[in-house]
Amino acid sequence: VAWTYEHGRVESAVRRLSPQPADPLVDGLDKYLSETDVLDRVAALDANGAYPTEILAELRARGLAELFMPDRANTPELCRLTELLARRGGGLAITVAVNALALLPVYLAGSDAQCAHVARRLRAGASAALLLTELDHGSNLLRGEAAATATDGGFALTGDKQLINGGTAHDLLIALLRTTPAGGDGDPFRAVGHFTLFMVDRGPTVEALPRWRTLPARSADISGVRFAGTPVPSDSVIDRVGSGFPLVQKTLMVSHGGIAALAAGAATAARALGHGYAAERDVYGAPIAMLGAIAEHLARLRALEVVVGALAVKAACATNRFGPGAGYLAAAAKFSCCRLAEEAVAEGRAVLGARALLEELPYARLIRDTLLYGVFDGTSHLMLDTLSGYVPRAGASGKPTLAATRELYATPPRPLREVGRRPWRPYTPSLAARSTDLAAAAGSEPVARIASYARTLAEAAVRTEAWRTDQAYRFAAAKVLAQLEGLLATCELALPECRAAVGLPAAADPADEVDARYALAWLGRRVEHGLDDLTARQGVH
Ligand SMILES: Cc1cc2nc3c(=O)[nH]c(=O)nc-3n(C[C@H](O)[C@H](O)[C@H](O)COP(=O)(O)OP(=O)(O)OC[C@H]3O[C@@H](n4cnc5c(N)ncnc54)[C@H](O)[C@@H]3O)c2cc1C
16 A cells, blocks of 8 residues: 555655755665665564664665764764654664764764774674663663773673663673762762763673563664673773763763654654545545545644754754754754654544554554654653753843854764864854844744744743742743744744745745744744743742
8 A cells, every 4th residue: 555655755854954965875775765675674573573684784785884984973964864764663763873872972082993993893784782771770870880890901890781772782882880989978960970981892791681572663672781790991991981971961962863853754754654644545535635624634744744854954953063062952852853753643643543553554653663752862851951951041132143053054064073072162042042133134023933932931931939949840941942942943944034044045845834834833822822831830839
């Protein structure tokens, strides 16, 4: 049935909106993954919970590993790769994308010898895994117990890491381990220097713990790793002893943008499958797309795809320009894109009816897979915790911002190894300053409204007792901030007057403008409700 392959064959919002030209290597992988036989095999692997060994080998034969090479790996390409994989299947997508995630600490701080080792191992067919989480401590990495103890000429590693993507099958292990014993005072600031990142080649003293059966991403190898006195030389330390936790924080400031790209793939798949089905399904003598309610779901699907795609692309461009310094935008993208992708999948579910729930058809997999994105790599709560720190300054005015926005989109792909090692330069001009400058340059009314919302948010949120005392209130404000960042990215990448103002050529598909204007009106009302809700909550506290 034609519609069941739509998600594998469409041109995604990420691709349509990206300022960077298409890349032949990424396009080759995209073409391979659009073949009917490959799409069927990806579906079968998910149904059986089987690791995608053969598909990986075929992707590698088409040059996949080159995209992760330390001298090349860059966020615009990785964003496209991640999106196109997620459209075909979450299990395959996270199995591949974990290489970029795991290798980020090496790109950001690894020695030349470590970068060369990674390149050799990847070319020989190895995959990487990132070992942060421990079951007992979840989001709080500073409580980790798995340890590295100094020995003559190196370290001995002990302890378990859990819920590790590639815990059984991946050979190049990047592990966060305790190098200073836990103090009794529980002071989290002191604990920051107690951890070190190690690059470990899987060997006989590394035990794979049983694989978990997960609701999403069933073909991925989510398991555990036990170090049983694993000896490693001292040159397996990434950066230096004690720098592991700050380096993980930098890593996550980049990787959050990658999760936004996974969400963009999910939103595109929901749009493609929803539209494909509605065009074919005939229960009253015409396609159901003609029914008013279905037409609204379809309009929302298109709108959500554009917003999620725009914000994922912007996060990739910002990281390409500012490295981990773009962490604020990456966190906003992770939160908003994951939320809106879940919503897109729900809109599509309403279009597909029963066919969304049949395991033999692709939509059921999409429903399951999309649940993951807001949970791993820092949960949505943690994103809101980060974003809430930026709410008080969201309404501030400051230096002119348009030149930096233009630079962000104009910068050609740069290796993370290069951009991530530049002196720390956070990219955090306020939302109000950025939208005011763009509104003036583009003469754009929707952007002017974003500036006004940003000022209202900052004023309304912060001058309250609830802001100081209630985490839920701060998170509600941070949610509005993240929504506004999604709308601003949509303006910049999909409205012709804004594209011109930020130095971009006309959009590839004029339909994106129509969908963007629909999104700005629809989701703008949601922002207003969010601001009203903050005011109403103030009365309650
Ligand atoms: C499929 C899959 C793949 C994974 N891959 C990897 C991997 O490759 N490597 C790896 O290291 N880990 C991996 N993980 C682990 C994942 O990153 C953690 O599950 C995640 O970080 C959250 O930990 P937790 O589930 O234990 O939640 P907990 O930390 O126990 O949190 C429970 C709840 O409390 C909330 N919460 C936590 N802190 C706060 C706070 N400060 N304020 C408000 N609310 C808060 C959380 O959002 C959550 O809702 C994977 C997990 C899954 C499901």
